[in-house]
Amino acid sequence: MIDKLLPLPIRAAEAFEDDPLTAMFPEERALVAGAVPQRQLEFGTVRRCARTALSELGIDPAPILPGPGRAPRWPDGIVGAMTHCAGYRAAAVARARDIVTLGLDAEPNKPIDDPGVIDLVTLPGERTQLPRLAALEPDVAWDRLMFSAKESVYKAWYPLTGRWLGFEDAHITLDPTDATFTARLLVPGPVVAGTAVEEFSGRWMVGAGLVMTAIVLLA
Known part of the structure; x- marks a missing residue:
């Protein structure tokens, strides 16, 4: 699907269930040794996806450990992103000579039940889009899709800046006609070439009970 x-x-790989036999490197296993079994499974499976994708670029298997800001540390010359949610794990990678940065996120296609959470993760101008979008396509959890887009923005932003980006620091406009979105940065953005x-452009899709978003900035 991805x-x-x-x-x-x-290159990308995905999984819709965890395999208890998935092998992790000792350094990875140590990071989740004290976590509940489900967390250990998702941690291992998403890294299996990442290694599968990396193998298509000719990269030998190696530990994928978190770096500053918890972002994955990829092999030299590689950019990538990982995502996991209930029932889904995925990773995408590319060579830095081709792709400057990428962001990827998947979430359950279910509305956010708590209005307080919606207020926390969206701006007033973003929330005004939601009723119109829901009227057009009521089967899409547009508030969750908005949240997913912001997660993809952060994952694309952080490798370029090494800085935090809050939910309030980017304004998302969702386009239902061509399944795209625009993220207008409300803080100074990174300088590339x-x-x-000043903004990121992305794509979204709905399927298999999920909403998914991705941002790709070409080199």
Whole structure:
């Protein structure tokens, strides 16, 4: 499913269930040794997905450990992103010569029940979109899709800046006509190839009980 969202030369892999026999490197296992079994399973499975995707780029298996900001530390010359939620794990990678950065997120296609959470993760201008979008496509959890888009923004942003980006620091506009979205940065963006990035463009899709978003910034 994820291949429909990400263009070549990105390589991706996904899993809809965990395999208890998935092997982890000792360094990875140590990071989740004290976690509940479900957390250990999802941690291992998403890294299995990442290694599968990396193998398509000719990268040998190695530990994938968190770096600053908990972002994955990828092999030299590689950019990537991972995501996991209930019933789904995925990873996407590419060579840095082709892709500057990418963000990826998946969430259950279920509305956010708590209005307080919606207020926390969205801006007033973003919330005004939701009733119109729900009227167009009531089967899409648009508030959850908005949240997913912000998660993808952060995952694309952090490797370029090494800085935190709050939910209030980007304004998302969802386009239902072509399944795209725009994230307008409300804080100074990173400079890439001499040009300041003021917004990210992304794509979204719905399927298998999930909403998924992705941002790809080409080199």
